[in-house]
Amino acid sequence: MSSRPHVLDDLQWRGLIAHATDLDALRAEMDAGPVRFYVGFDPTAPSLHMGNLLQIVTARRLQDAGNVPYALVGGATGMIGDPREVGERSLNSLDVVRSWVERVRAQIEPFLSFEGANAATMVNNYDWTASLSTIDFLRDIGKHFPVNRMLARDVVRTRLEAGISYTEFSYVLLQSMDYLNLHRDHGVRLQFGGSDQWGNLTGGVELVRRVEGARVHAFATPLITRADGTKYGKTEGGAVWLDPDMLSPYAFYQFWLNVEDQKVGELLRAFTFLDRAEIEELEAVSAEKPFLRTGQKALAEHMTALVHGAAETGHVQAAAAALFGGGTLRELDERTLAGALHEAGVTTLPTGQPMPTMVDLLVATGLSKSRGDARRTVDEGGAYLNNERVSDPAHVPAPADLLAGRWLVLRRGKKSLAGVEVAG
RNA sequence: GGCAGGUUGCCCGAGCGGCCAAUGGGAGCGGACUGUAAAUCCGUCGGCUUUGCCUUCGAAGGUUCGAAUCCUUCACCUGCCA
Structure with a gap:
């Protein structure tokens, strides 16, 4: 002491x-x-x-x-x-x-x-x-x-x-x-x-x-700003709210994880309760091997635990690992997959209905704000189903695409994910 | 109170009777390169049942075959004068 x-x-x-x-x-x-x-x-x-x-x-x-x-x-x-x-x-x-x-x-x-x-x-x-x-x-x-x-x-x-x-x-x-x-x-x-x-x-x-x-x-x-001097605190659409109903813990975690390299140290110092030695160690590792994003991970973990608790932090970390892990989604067991998708947000579709097209799925999950926007995303090569690019706007997922018989993972661009559950 | 100018898509800002869903910049979004980073480059950026249709240019009315563009009234803003 x-x-x-x-x-x-x-x-x-x-x-x-x-x-x-x-x-x-x-x-x-x-x-x-x-x-x-x-x-x-x-x-x-x-x-x-x-x-x-x-x-x-x-x-x-x-x-x-x-x-x-x-x-x-x-x-x-x-x-x-x-x-x-x-x-x-x-x-x-x-x-x-x-x-x-x-x-x-x-x-x-x-x-x-x-x-x-x-x-x-x-x-x-x-x-x-x-x-x-x-x-x-x-x-x-x-x-x-x-x-x-x-x-x-x-x-x-x-x-x-x-x-x-x-x-x-x-x-x-x-x-x-x-x-x-x-x-x-x-x-x-x-x-x-x-x-x-x-x-x-x-x-x-x-x-x-x-x-x-x-x-x-x-x-x-001080005013905390992004590396380019603009205001921080914007995620897709809104501020970085502390209320989990206004910004999910998953999105909150992702916000900190995606912080620019050159701001990690500053944010670790300003926001976390890690002590000086710990932060300097993280900064050293980040400077040497930035691609590991050690600083971002520590920051995201610390902040999510602080605001949303340790249990929730575990869930969102598992979700990030599952969805961005690089492995094949099919290799995930259903519990992990379902948990991860629930963190990212799930849209439920009734069984027995014909499967919607890719464009409709993007709109239904909220990844695209209109059908025109969804079409554009597909045309631009930014639409993915189960981590595979879909280039046909009218593509309809086949029953075989359903992971564990009822899950679809939709992605827009690199980071925006949403789950679809086909359930009765 | 008088005179002059303005109000355009998320923001700034062109357009001044048809070629205007409307130039350009920024933000946003997607792609390439990477590391779920930055920078850079490319594309995109009202909606839809999308080779076409619908709704937008402060509001309402009018002129015209046709208006964001002309006229009238209203609202708000700015500048100059009192």
């Missing part, structure tokens, strides 16, 4: 501190005793995603080092929406936000410890915001926010052209007020968030200083 580095050094080594207020002062406070910190999550969707996960694991690292987490779910800020460069958000109803608050809260809880000396606390900013009167808000909070400073913020500036509502413009006041309240009522002295939140983070630090005269801290984690 003596070799364990200071948590701030660890965070820096992991590349998790992109901006910070005063790290030396923060370090001094941590050395003097546990620091209470908070991180907020706005319920803007029914599930958290990869970007939120980075904040969650960062909170966990701080808690593991003895500090006290306050996980905030934005029942109030979620009603308003923070300004994004892409444009104005559409408002969600109170009912929708409430249900998302519950889901988000449930997603965060497994990652933190709610017992012991430094037990975590869940808070909801709706509790101290909803009943606040407009007059009090404008006098007590609004007075501390110079509009000229607010206008200078990057997000706001880019939005001035296209337009920004007063609602979103005011968001920073709400988040800053959260920090003030948590500082007053709970002694919170540190907030962190994504680097896109930097303006909101410093807004809170500033408000606490003006109102309470206290020097509290903030840091921002």
